[in-house]
Amino acid sequence: xxxxxESVGACALxxxxxxxxxxxxxxxxxxxVCYGSNEALHPTSLDFAAGQVTALIGPSGCGKSTFLRCxxxxxxxxxxxxxGGEALYHGRNINxxxxxxxxxxxxxxxxxxxxxxxRKSIRDNILxxxxxxxxxxxxxxxxxxxxxxxxxxALWDEVRDKLDESAYTLSGGQQQRLCIARTLAMHPDVVLxxxxxxxxxxISTFTVEETIxxxxxxxxxxxxxxxxxxxxxRVSDNTAFxxxxxxxxxxxxxxxxxxxxxxxLQDYLTGRFG
Amino acid sequence: MANFDMSxxxxxxxxxxxxxxxxxxxIAAFVMLMLAAIVTYILVAGAPKLFDLNxxxxxxxxxxxxxxxxxxxxxxxxxxxxxxxxSVPLSLGAAIFLSQYAxxxxxxxxxxxxxxxxxxxxxxxxxxxxxLFFVLYMGWGFSIIAGAVAxxxxxxxxxxxxxxxxxxxxxxxxxxxxxxxxxxxWETTIHVLxxxxxxxxxxxxxxxxxxxxGEAAALIFTAGQSAPVxxxxxxxxxxxxxxxxxxxxxxxxxVHIWKINSxxxxxxxxxxxxxxxxVLMVCILAFNILARVIGKYLERRLTSE
Numbered sequence: 419x420x421x422x423x424e425s426v427g428a429c430a431l432x433x434x435x436x437x438x439x440x441x442x443x444x445x446x447x448x449x450x451v452c453y454g455s456n457e458a459l460h461p462t463s464l465d466f467a468a469g470q471v472t473a474l475i476g477p478s479g480c481g482k483s484t485f486l487r488c489x490x491x492x493x494x495x496x497x498x499x500x501x502g503g504e505a506l507y508h509g510r511n512i513n514x515x516x517x518x519x520x521x522x523x524x525x526x527x528x529x530x531x532x533x534x535x536x537r538k539s540i541r542d543n544i545l546x547x548x549x550x551x552x553x554x555x556x557x558x559x560x561x562x563x564x565x566x567x568x569x570x571x572a573l574w575d576e577v578r579d580k581l582d583e584s585a586y587t588l589s590g591g592q593q594q595r596l597c598i599a600r601t602l603a604m605h606p607d608v609v610l611x612x613x614x615x616x617x618x619x620x621i622s623t624f625t626v627e628e629t630i631x632x633x634x635x636x637x638x639x640x641x642x643x644x645x646x647x648x649x650x651x652r653v654s655d656n657t658a659f660x661x662x663x664x665x666x667x668x669x670x671x672x673x674x675x676x677x678x679x680x681x682x683l684q685d686y687l688t689g690r691f692g
Numbered sequence: 693m694a695n696f697d698m699s700x701x702x703x704x705x706x707x708x709x710x711x712x713x714x715x716x717x718x719i720a721a722f723v724m725l726m727l728a729a730i731v732t733y734i735l736v737a738g739a740p741k742l743f744d745l746n747x748x749x750x751x752x753x754x755x756x757x758x759x760x761x762x763x764x765x766x767x768x769x770x771x772x773x774x775x776x777x778x779s780v781p782l783s784l785g786a787a788i789f790l791s792q793y794a795x796x797x798x799x800x801x802x803x804x805x806x807x808x809x810x811x812x813x814x815x816x817x818x819x820x821x822x823x824l825f826f827v828l829y830m831g832w833g834f835s836i837i838a839g840a841v842a843x844x845x846x847x848x849x850x851x852x853x854x855x856x857x858x859x860x861x862x863x864x865x866x867x868x869x870x871x872x873x874x875x876x877x878w879e880t881t882i883h884v885l886x887x888x889x890x891x892x893x894x895x896x897x898x899x900x901x902x903x904x905x906g907e908a909a910a911l912i913f914t915a916g917q918s919a920p921v922x923x924x925x926x927x928x929x930x931x932x933x934x935x936x937x938x939x940x941x942x943x944x945x946x947v948h949i950w951k952i953n954s955x956x957x958x959x960x961x962x963x964x965x966x967x968x969x970x971v972l973m974v975c976i977l978a979f980n981i982l983a984r985v986i987g988k989y990l991e992r993r994l995t996s997e
Contacts, residue, residue, distance in 0.1 A: 492872055497796060523874035534869035537888045537995040546883065547873040584995050597869070604873065 443468045443508065443639045444489060444526075444608055450502035451484050451493060459484050461503060462665040464658055468607065471630060471640045473654035473671065475647060477686065480660040482643045486610050489641065490526040491519055507608075524551055526608040527601030532617050533593035535585035535600075540577050543585045543596055544568065544603050553604065563603055570636075571599025572629045591622025598629055609633065611642040615649065627653045647687065651675060659683045731973070738970025740963065747967055751921055752948070757960045761968055763919040766935060767836070767942035768905060768975075771915060774840040774938070775847060775904050780897060782844070783851035790852070791859040792867075792881050811849030816909040818846045823913035834941040839915025843904050850903070854896030858889040887994040891987040898983030902976040908946035916941030917951050945972045 448461035459481040466472050474482040487493045488501050491512065504511045512522055524547075535543050544564045548554045554563050564581065568574040573595040577588070585596055594614060601609055611630065615623040630653050634640045644650055650657050651671060658668040659680070667680045678684045741747045750760020786807075794800040822842030832838045862885045870880030886893075919942065922935045932940040943951065945968055952958070952965045 490872060492868065495868065495871060520874045520876060523872055528872040530865060530869060530872075532865055534863075534865045536866065536869070536884050547875060550875055550879055550883070586995070601873070 441467060444641075445506045446485075446488070446503065447506065448503040449485070449488055449505055449513075451481070451488060452500045452502065453496075454498050458663055459488075460663045460665075464665065464668060466608070466639050466641055468639045469634055469637045470655040471634045471642060471653050473650035473657045474641065474643045474660060475645065475650050475657060475686075476660035476666075478645065479662075481663045481665075482658075482660040483612055485660065485665070486612055486641060486643050488513075489608070489610055490523050490528055491517065492523075492528065494519070520551075524604050525606050526610065527604060527606035528610040528612065529594070529597050529601055529614050531613040533590055533597055535588070535593045535596050537584065537586060539582045540568075540585050540588070540596060541581040544600050547600065548603050551604065567599040567603035568596075570602045570629075570633065571595045572625060572632070573599055589622070591618050591625060594618060594622065594626055595629060598626070598633075602633065606638065608639045608641070611640065613643050613645065616645070623649070647675070659686065661686070734966070734969050734973055737966040738968075741967025742970045742974065744967070747964075748971070752919060753958055755957060757958065759958055759960075759964060761945065761948060761964070761971065763922050764943055764945050764948045764968070765971065766922060767915070767919060768944040768946075768972075770935070771836055771839055771843065771911075771942060771944055772901055772905050774836065775843040776897065776901060778840060779844040779847045779851055783848050783855055784893075786848070786852045787855035787859060788881055791856045792877060792885075807849045807852055810845070811853060813846075813849075814909075815846055815907055818842055819910035819913040821845075822910065827914055832939060834914065834916025834918070835939045836915055836942045837938040839911050839942065839944075840938070842910045842914040843907060846907065846910050847900055847904055850900050851896065854900070855889075855893050858892035858896065859885055861892065862888045890994055891991040894990055895983045895987045898979050898986065902979045905976055905979065906946050906972060908944075908950045911944055911947050912950065915944065915947070917943050917947055919943040919948075945975075 442465045445463070445465040447463050449459065449463070450457060450461050451459040462481075462485060464472075474486060476482050484493065488505060491501070491505075493499045493501055501513050503513065505513045507522070507526070536546065538546065541560075541564055544567050545554065545560055548563060549560075554560050565574060565578075568577060573592060576592060577596075580587070585593060588596060594617075598609075598614075614630075615626050618626065627649065630640055630642060634655075642650075642653060654671045656669065657671040657674045659666045659674065659678075659682075661682050667674065667678065667683050674683070675687065678687055735742070746758075747760045748765060749762040750758075751762060752764070753759030790800070790804065794803075819842060822838055822845070826832050826838040826841055827834060830838075859881075866884055866888065867880055870884045871877070875883075920932045920940055923933045924935055926934040927936075928934050929937050930939075931937060934940070949965050949968050949972070952961050952968070956964075958964065
């Protein structure tokens, strides 16, 4: 069985075989999302482990991004959007009114579909949030954090000589890696990626995927929404398939793509819809 | 046959395009010509006085020739600064609230409608309200402060709209990115949205300053039509000749033009009113240029571009 899988997912295996399962960091129990009276996400229960990449796949409008935006409660910023059920972070339910959003989002970072650098210098893009959170002070600490974060985002070599230039002078792929570096600067243990490569060219996509893999190796729990099945195979350990607001099937990526159980996933994989 | 039809069609749309371009160019040229004519007329008519230092700094005369506009020039700037000091913080606060915090409900809708209505209120109505309320009811008399508050009422709706628009033009993704990093709405607004919107805000503020600077109707009834002789060495804030006293009457340039033309008896009133108009226009032109320069500078400073 495992031998068979290896031959199917050989490419995926090379990047992702030697990692440790650090235990469940984040999980959901019957999580739902309603926009007004319309339930956009039906009860969903999933577990996410440290050091692993989980891909959320499915056709447009299936609820995968909606689900992702619950994990750092970003959906609360949308008027009339209601999150039901439980989201457990380190075993603690975060879907309560008492939850401190600012602390939560410091440790659960997010990277968006479009690169969203601030109109500041590259250095200030990295340092802005850590400074507001009081994580760094003093020039040396700041410089160290900038270098460390940009290295983690695989951008250091390209920008080391122009840290004080505007982030807008970077290419789209570089901007996206800057956003990843900026998120890592706060030392999160979970990073959410909402279709991070859909605005990028193939080469930038490849670099961003490598970056995602390497931050997972470093022990971070990475969750990535993608509509690109090859991307899911390349970067993820586990995959969850969403369809019209339902989480249909989940499991190790290799198994899911080689032996899909649900008819809807089989149809999706063979391109019959989506 | 098909080819022939095609080329006829192409010829037709090309002709339409040329005609449309021609019409638009002539409309634009006509408007430019009108503007250029007015500007040239005012500058040429006012030129003899525009570069006359005695006119720019001198005292106005009631009956003799050779009066100046010194106090009026000072009053105009002082009133402008006071108005901006009151109206910019208020508008900034209101615009931030409306664009970032206001829930989408009936009260917000009423507030927005009220601001829109206020922005199209004729300035003479603002002036009469200011006269009844600030000058008479509050007992401030014809004074700079009454004028500044009336101008604030006149300026706030425009400023709120300009600033609100500038903030809303910053992509929503910037706000989300800030929030997703665990920043508060306030931090995101102050450190991400405001810097990005600052050039547009500054341009809006300076352009509204031009409007305030040239306003007459609202001031005739509030800041008054008399210009006490100013003594810049006087620091007694209750004295009418102290320039900084906000409870003294203060005629501005625009009011001066109106007054001289409606009830002036000085022999050289045409020259004085032409000269004042030229000074007023040059000041407003300077504001516009300043708006661009400051906007560009801030953009470079705040974004390191």
